Amino acid sequence: MPFSHDMVYSLTTVVDLLNTSPAAGGGEGLTSVEDLRAFVGRRVISDVENLDDRDLAEVRELRDEFYKVFTAPDRETAVSLLNTLLGRTRITPSLAEHDGFSLHVHYFAPGASLAEHLAADCGVALAHVLVEDERDRLRTCAAPDCDHVFVDESRNRSRVYCDSRTCGNRMHVAAYRARRRA
Numbered sequence: 001m002p003f004s005h006d007m008v009y010s011l012t013t014v015v016d017l018l019n020t021s022p023a024a025g026g027g028e029g030l031t032s033v034e035d036l037r038a039f040v041g042r043r044v045i046s047d048v049e050n051l052d053d054r055d056l057a058e059v060r061e062l063r064d065e066f067y068k069v070f071t072a073p074d075r076e077t078a079v080s081l082l083n084t085l086l087g088r089t090r091i092t093p094s095l096a097e098h099d100g101f102s103l104h105v106h107y108f109a110p111g112a113s114l115a116e117h118l119a120a121d122c123g124v125a126l127a128h129v130l131v132e133d134e135r136d137r138l139r140t141c142a143a144p145d146c147d148h149v150f151v152d153e154s155r156n157r158s159r160v161y162c163d164s165r166t167c168g169n170r171m172h173v174a175a176y177r178a179r180r181r182a
């Protein structure tokens with residue numbers, strides 16, 4: 001991946017967010033403020049406190065927008081959708097070092113809500129994916145019963161399943177059984 005470690009981190013965050021969406025096939029993963037707190041905790045999102053129902057609604061709305069960018073049918077659509085999103089996001093780059101992470105760039109503005117925070121940091125990361133012409137790394141799982149998204153970080157862009165330990169294994173087993181039957 002031609003991306004810096006903090007870009008990759010933000011892309012992993014956006015993937016995590018998108019996979020909580022009903023569009024990813026697993027039902028609503030953000031049903032409560034508690035779920036939102038769990039997401040913030042596992043992604044170690046800094047400077048976010050006092051989450052409430054409004055944050056939940058805003059983050060779900062943003063998630064829909066990111067989903068459209070991530071799964072856009074062509075580059076033009078992705079660029080246009082992302083520009084709309086970035087256009088209304090306050091962005092203030094600053095260097096930070098926290099929670100054991102080495103020096104990295106934050107893009108969210110001071111006092112940003114969780115949705116603004118994600119729009120800035122994940123939006124910029126996706127912008128770099130487009131700039132580097134790496135959009136084909138933004139993938140949806142090839143397993144027929146799974147719509148999870150993932151970023152293919154493999155050198156030869158060969159990854160097709162969201163998580164090789166689950167979907168990958170499952171599909172290999174199914175292919176093996178099909179071969180034995182044949």
Ligand SMILES: [Zn+2]
Binds near residue numbers: 096098101104106
């Ligand atoms: Zn940080």
Ligand SMILES: [Zn+2]
Binds near residue numbers: 162
């Ligand atoms: Zn999958």
